[in-house]
Amino acid sequence: MVRESTRLSAQDWARAALRAIADGGLAAVAVEPLARTLGVTKGSFYAHYRNRDELVAAALEEWVRSHGSPALAGHAAIADPARRLRELLTVVVQAVQPLAPSVHLSLLGDRTDPRVEDAVGRVNRARLELLTRTYRELGLPPERAASRARVAYAAILGLLHLAQTDPDAPSPEALADEATALFLPEPPTG
Known part of the structure; x- marks a missing residue:
C-alpha cells in the first residue's frame, strides 16, 4: 500500500537514508528502494529533495545532529x-x-x-x-x-x-x- 506523499517529512527520508547507510554505506542510498521501504512513491522524495545528493547531505546532517x-x-x-x-x-x-x-x-x-x-x-x-x-x-x-x-x-x-x-x-x-x-x-x- 502506498501512503500519501504529504505524510512523510524530509526528516523521515533522511532517517530512512541513515538506515540504508548503516546497512550498506552511501551506495545504499537510492530513491526507488527507499520509497518502497517507506511505502510511498518517488514523488514524495521529490517533494522534499531535488536529488540524491541533497538527501545524502540531509542524512549526514541528521546523523551529526543526533550523534x-x-x-x-x-x-x-x-x-x-x-x-x-x-x-x-x-x-x-x-x-x-x-x-x-x-x-x-x-x-x-x-x-x-x-x-x-x-x-x-x-x-x-x-x-x-x-x-x-x-x-x-x-x-x-x-x-x-x-x-x-x-x-x-x-x-x-x-x-x-x-x-x-x-x-x-x-x-x-x-x-x-x-x-x-x-x-x-x-x-x-x-
Whole structure:
C-alpha cells in the first residue's frame, strides 16, 4: 500500500537514508528502494529533495545532529565528571545491539567522500572534546586527558564493531560496568 506523499517529512527520508547507510554505506542510498521501504512513491522524495545528493547531505546532517554536539548537550551538562563519564559509557554500550548495523562504521567505508569526512570529523571532535573535558575535570593533565579520551573513544568504536560481528557479546549491562571500571580513573590519593 502506498501512503500519501504529504505524510512523510524530509526528516523521515533522511532517517530512512541513515538506515540504508548503516546497512550498506552511501551506495545504499537510492530513491526507488527507499520509497518502497517507506511505502510511498518517488514523488514524495521529490517533494522534499531535488536529488540524491541533497538527501545524502540531509542524512549526514541528521546523523551529526543526533550523534554530535547537540546530542551530547545533556551529558555535557552533568556537573559531576565521574557520573558524566559513567553515563556516557553506559549510554553508548547500551545502544550497541548485537549484529546491529552502525552508521558510523559504515561511513568509514566512504571516508574519502568530503561530505562523509566532514560529518565523521564533526561527530568525532564533539565526542573527543567532551571526553577530554571530562578527563580533565577528573584530574588528568591535558595531554593525558586527551590520550585517555582517544583510547576510550577507540574502545567505544570497537564495541560497535564487535556488536556487528559477535552474536555472543556480553550483555550491555556487563559491558557498561566493565567499560566504566576500565575508563574511570582512580581518584588521586593523598
